[in-house]
Every structure is written in C-alpha cells, then in structure tokens.
Amino acid sequence: MRKKIVAGNWKMNKNVIDAQQLMIQLLSYKNNNATQCEVWIAPPSIYLMMAKDIFEKDEIGVFSQDMSEHESGAYTGELSADMLESIEATGSLIGHSERRQYHGETDSHCNRKIKLALDKGLIPVYCNGETLEQRKAGQHFEVVKNQTEVALFTLSAEEIKKVVIAYEPVWAIGTGETASPEQAQEIHAHIRSIIAAKYGQEVADEVSILYGGSVKPDNAKEIFSQPDIDGGLIGGAALKLEDFSKIIEGFNS
Numbered sequence: 575m576r577k578k579i580v581a582g583n584w585k586m587n588k589n590v591i592d593a594q595q596l597m598i599q600l601l602s603y604k605n606n607n608a609t610q611c612e613v614w615i616a617p618p619s620i621y622l623m624m625a626k627d628i629f630e631k632d633e634i635g636v637f638s639q640d641m642s643e644h645e646s647g648a649y650t651g652e653l654s655a656d657m658l659e660s661i662e663a664t665g666s667l668i669g670h671s672e673r674r675q676y677h678g679e680t681d682s683h684c685n686r687k688i689k690l691a692l693d694k695g696l697i698p699v700y701c702n703g704e705t706l707e708q709r710k711a712g713q714h715f716e717v718v719k720n721q722t723e724v725a726l727f728t729l730s731a732e733e734i735k736k737v738v739i740a741y742e743p744v745w746a747i748g749t750g751e752t753a754s755p756e757q758a759q760e761i762h763a764h765i766r767s768i769i770a771a772k773y774g775q776e777v778a779d780e781v782s783i784l785y786g787g788s789v790k791p792d793n794a795k796e797i798f799s800q801p802d803i804d805g806g807l808i809g810g811a812a813l814k815l816e817d818f819s820k821i822i823e824g825f826n827s
C-alpha cells in the first residue's frame with residue numbers, strides 16, 4: 575500500500591536556535607502522538623546534520639530541499655546525493671517550483687537528479703505543477719503530463735515506485751489560494767493514469783502523490799480525504815508546530 579505523508583518544506587526560514595527548537599518540538603509531538611502518516615521535514619541544508627542528530631531513531635524523515643544533478647566536483651554551493659547518503663538523509667525535494675523559477679531548473683535536470691537520488695537509496699520528492707497562465711489557458715493537464723514524462727519516464731517500474739510526486743500548482747504556493755479538493759484530485763488522478771498507462775495500474779497505485787499549495791489546518795482534512803491524494807507538501811504552515819500538527823491530524827479519523 576502506498577505511503578501517507580505530511581512533509582514540511584521550511585524553505586529559507588529560521589535561524590539555528592529556532593530551527594533546533596522546532597525540531598525538538600516535533601520530536602516530542604511525534605513521540606507522544608500516534609500519527610496516521612509519515613512525517614518528513616526539509617529544513618535548510620545547513621541544519622540537516624542537526625536534524626539527523628535530533629531524530630536519531632528516524633522518527634521524522636529528513637530531506638534536503640534540492641540536490642545536484644552532478645555526482646561531485648567543482649559545483650560551488652551544491653549538495654550531492656553522495657553527501658546526503660553519507661549523513662543518512664531520507665531523500666531530497668527535486669524540482670520545486672521556486673528552484674524552477676529562480677534557478678532555471680527544468681524537468682531534464684530533475685530527471686538526472688531523481689536518478690542520482692535513487693542510485694543512492696534516497697527518496698526523491700519530485701515536484702511539478704502548472705503556472706496560473708497555463709491553468710487559465712486550459713493547459714494544466716498537458717503541462718503536468720509533459721513534466722511527469724520528461725522527469726520520470728526513463729525510470730524502471732521498480733524505481734518509479736520509490737518516487738514521491740508532489741503536485742503543486744504554482745498559483746497556489748504561498749498565495750493563500752488553494753486548489754479545491756476536487757481540482758487537486760482531478761490532477762492527481764490524471765498523474766496516476768499517466769503512470770498507469772506506461773507502467774501498469776499496480777505500479778501507479780504504489781506511487782504516493784502529495785498536494786502542495788496553501789495547505790492549512792482548516793483545509794487539510796478535506797484535501798487528504800480525496801482518493802488520489804496521499805498527503806501534503808507544506809510550506810508556510812510547517813513553520814509552527816501548532817499548525818503543522820493540525821495538518822498531520824488531518825489524517826486522523
């Protein structure tokens with residue numbers, strides 16, 4: 575059965591004291607509550623080692639927000655799959671829309687990163703989604719199909735089962751504007767059908783597909799109740815335990 579996941583992307587927020595405090599709060603929350611989903615965080619890379627120390631029994635999955643498409647070498651400022659493996663990180667976000675927007679990342683880059691991550695036993699969380707202009711032009715199904723095919727379709731069936739996809743419509747990220755549960759479900763089902771057409775339904779049913787874009791405590795439960803939505807990639811609301819824990823509890827019956 576595919577995994578249910580709530581993942582918090584901290585983006586470029588928090589100094590070391592605040593980051594440590596939230597990690598300790600999260601550990602205590604996780605130890606005192608029977609969560610119905612896996613809980614992951616993607617803190618800034620400077621705090622990854624600290625996260626691994628605090629979550630020493632892997633209570634919470636630890637992800638980088640990006641990783642290099644190169645194995646090693648003269649790539650100043652980058653983080654390799656090998657480095658992530660060496661600190662026993664759980665995986666990496668790949669292709670987040672902010673990486674695409676500000677750093678020119680494409681699905682071909684994502685494809686290379688995903689392959690490197692899988693080769694090192696890391697879970698790639700591949701992010702995709704259409705812009706507002708593309709949605710308004712009615713191109714969202716086609717855009718997401720192309721993204722999925724370019725980034726993932728060189729993988730084997732065994733490999734794609736290990737990938738987590740995060741559908742994040744760009745117009746819903748940090749804007750307070752959420753895709754309705756029906757709009758999100760429609761695209762999630764579409765992504766799953768694209769995977770099924772190439773790899774078969776059984777493989778497609780193994781792939782967890784998260785929704786991201788202004789998920790908050792008051793809309794999480796309804797979003798997570800959709801059949802093809804397996805959890806969320808949370809930005810702003812992952813920065814405070816009070817909000818993040820309520821989102822996690824969106825999986826409680």
Ligand SMILES: O=C[C@H](O)COP(=O)(O)O
Nearest residue numbers: 583747748787788809810
């Ligand atoms: O990675 C997380 C997404 O970009 C969503 O961010 P948000 O929850 O602040 O809209």
